């Protein structure tokens with residue numbers, strides 16, 4: 001039996017959209033604490049959203065290059081299940097965050113070349129999960145959430161030391177092909193379920209989760 005693809009909807013800002021995502025079968029919801037993002041939520045908003053999230057859906061806090069003072073404050077105020085590090089954090093920093101806060105850490109990194117895929121092993125030693133995203137262009141204002149895909153052949157047939165998520169420009173139209181090509185069992189997205197930057201669309205959330213969960217089994221030959 002093929003297990004259903006696990007979907008993470010990132011950058012949620014409305015309780016109603018969390019309900020939609022959970023009812024449609026999302027495994028994770030992500031709250032974005034990067035202040036320059038159109039998906040940003042402050043700690044009070046995130047706390048309210050976290051309390052509205054059904055049990056069984058993991059609440060992920062997305063941060064970018066933050067220090068311990070920030071994480072102390074965040075984790076005191078918001079009941080999160082996992083921390084996503086989506087900046088230039090080193091393997092040592094990933095290990096430190098795990099150790100200090102006792103929560104599973106998802107380390108995200110961008111991939112554009114075969115060389116970049118070496119990060120799978122580097123972070124696979126220290127993170128609980130890996131999130132492979134498109135590498136942002138040099139002039140990009142944000143390290144994620146840019147709606148850009150990468151060459152999925154780069155992550156086909158890799159050995160994955162830890163559970164991983166495929167991200168970067170996924171949409172209802174391309175997620176089945178992405179799963180078939182890469183064998184991803186988990187997918188993450190933000191802009192592909194939005195009607196405008198930072199504005200989630202409930203119908204797109206439902207349609208995306210359905211497309212991901214009904215994607216045909218991977219063709220890895």
Ligand SMILES: O=C(O)c1ccccc1NCC(=O)[C@H](O)[C@H](O)COP(=O)(O)O
Pocket residue numbers: 010011030032034037038039062064086133142143144145146147148167168169170188189190191192
């Ligand atoms: O989404 C953001 O605004 C963002 C800003 C800064 C760092 C990371 C960010 N998002 C990270 C995510 O987990 C996204 O879901 C992932 O990059 C995929 O985004 P998209 O290509 O828009 O689906």
